[in-house]
Amino acid sequence: MNLSLPSRRAVLFCSTVLLGIALALGLPWLSPKRGVERAWAGSLAALADDRPDDFATYLDLNYHDGFGLDREGALTMAKSIRSHFILCTITREQAELALDPRKHSATSRAIIRLGGQGSPVASAAIQASASSNAPTLFRWRRGSWKPWDWKLVAVDNTDAARGLSQPQRELGSFGSGLH
Numbered sequence: 202m203n204l205s206l207p208s209r210r211a212v213l214f215c216s217t218v219l220l221g222i223a224l225a226l227g228l229p230w231l232s233p234k235r236g237v238e239r240a241w242a243g244s245l246a247a248l249a250d251d252r253p254d255d256f257a258t259y260l261d262l263n264y265h266d267g268f269g270l271d272r273e274g275a276l277t278m279a280k281s282i283r284s285h286f287i288l289c290t291i292t293r294e295q296a297e298l299a300l301d302p303r304k305h306s307a308t309s310r311a312i313i314r315l316g317g318q319g320s321p322v323a324s325a326a327i328q329a330s331a332s333s334n335a336p337t338l339f340r341w342r343r344g345s346w347k348p349w350d351w352k353l354v355a356v357d358n359t360d361a362a363r364g365l366s367q368p369q370r371e372l373g374s375f376g377s378g379l380h
Contacts, residue, residue: 231348231349232348233300233304233307233343233348233351234298234300234304234307235348236343236347236348236349236350236351237298237300237307237309237341237351238298239349240259240341240349240351240352240353241293241298241309241339241341243255243259244256244259244260244353245291245293245313246291247259248279248283248289248291249289249290249291250289251283251286251289253276253279253280253283256276256279257276259351259352259353260272260275260276260352260353261342261344261352261353261354263354264352264353264354264355265354265355266355266356266357267355267356267357267358267359267361268356268361275356282322282323282326285319285320285322285323285326286317286318286319286320286323287317287318287319287323288317288318288319289315289316289317289319289323290315290316290317291313291314291315291316292313292314292316293311293312293313293314294311294312294313294314295310295311295312295336296309296310296311297309297310297311298310304343304348305342305343306340306341306342306343307340307341307343307351308338308339308340308341309338309339309341310336310337310338310339311336311337311339312333312334312335312336312337313330313337313358314330314331315327315330315331329361333358333360333361335358335359335360335361336358337356337357337358337361338355338356338357338358339353339355339356340353340354340355340356340357341353341354342354
């Protein structure tokens with residue numbers, strides 16, 4: 202059996218077609234907007250799946266939020282609340298994303314819904330998220346030239362901040378804080 206190699210022209214044609222397909226599929230994946238969307242989905246998935254180290258990689262070192270928490274406080278609170286869940290789901294409703302014209306910062310907004318099973322604290326969090334229609338605002342900043350390098354710099358939800366401040370005040374009156 203005698204096999205011959207394909208001609209140089211056939212190899213170049215096939216290589217060009219494959220390169221074109223790779224570019225057509227890969228370039229949209231590298232867009233900054235897609236990078237923010239992946240970071241947003243990844244951060245919520247890390248919380249839902251109880252992967253605190255993965256969640257920490259999405260938070261900027263200068264993170265702050267409407268709850269008065271910095272990066273370490275947010276990580277501590279996320280671990281504390283997530284520990285009350287046996288099963289946790291986090292979904293986004295009415296999600297919106299806006300990228301600044303220079304593509305170095307972005308804001309995303311959605312109504313966040315919690316679901317799952319767990320302790321009475323988890324049930325209260327699920328019920329609170331189900332009864333609120335206030336959107337949560339996420340602020341993102343791109344950390345480098347890479348279109349996928351997005352960090353969460355701030356989160357704000359006035360209803361959730363009010364809802365969280367009351368239990369903190371009540372626990373504070375008993376001499377303990379929400380940890």
